[in-house]
Amino acid sequence: MRAAPIVTARQPSAWQRLRRSVLRLGWLTLAGLLLAGIVHLVTVLLLPSLARQDAAHAYLGLGSEGHADMPGSLAPGSLPALQEADPRVVTAICAYDLTGGPVRITARAGSLPMAITLHRSGGGVVYAITDRAAIRGLLEFQLLTDEQNDERLAQDDDGEASRELRVVADSARGLVVVRVLAKQPSDRLDAEALATGVQCGPAG
């Protein structure tokens, strides 16, 4: 009777071990890169909502007196300066919070170009209007949320459209930014008076 042949497990050669390690490292690197892509996107998307040094936070207290304030007019150094701003433009700001109800913005148009923009907290311009839209020298609109707009529409008399301009903001907080262009250095005082003359308060 012949003895059965002895089967021994073949040990992987050094080359095979190296190949396997390199392959594993490749897969791990691929997983790391995939994770890096996810981390990259999540960071970029979360940055605006986590930012605490943006304009919406820096100028949160402006406009509490019922009119737009210039960031530079308060105690020097108390508020950060606006970056990338046009040196020829006077900027006045009014922070809004619609959780307490709609806000009314009233501006008187002058001879200098003026624009009012609504910047939502976290970035993006919700609305922009220039003084060319002023009626009899007055620019007036109400700023409200979607729900507040629905309520107002329900309160409006049947069949009678409101004559008032209503702007629906998609975020409850943000900034009303008034910019007046001082074309000549001598226009600066007029521009400041126009910009800070913009009223912003509860719509009632």
Next chain:
Amino acid sequence: MRIGELAYVLALGAGLGLASAQWAVTARPAIGKVEIGPWAAWPAGGSREIDPYLQAYLARGVHLPLGAGEGMELIAETSDDGAALEARCRYSISGATPAARGWTLSVSDTAGAPFRLALERSGFSDAEIVRGEDGAMAIVAAFSPQPGNWLPLPSEGRFQLRLRLYDTALSIQTGDARPALLPQITRLDCR
């Protein structure tokens, strides 16, 4: 998966992800950038549909971009020949400006802040420049005084030109912005 391997994947993912995100938002992003000759604009910055990279860039500082209906900001970091704008050179900024209720052309550092120069002139508005017989504008940006519309530059270093058009009819989205509609930036000579 061994702990060492897991640590490798996490370190690579977190490190590379955070570093690339930081790098992507330190300057104005290439996404959403519209180039018209040497001028660049980010029109989505002034709308509701702002792209996430520009939004993240703007959120890192106190920025309030011009609204889409308010105006347009165009930034030039190079002259017409594609070379970076250098304060040791002399530049002619000439030609037409698109129809607008007003415009300003200013010189700033690469972060967009005006230089602190002895002469307080960081730019011109449309009401200030002296025009030629054809009505076109001709501004010379240089370190040393120039006849006509002189825009002072610092003694050295890179700079930007910013053209802001207020209440303009020019629309970038509709594609009617052509280099011929905007001022040309020609390098005259260098020190």
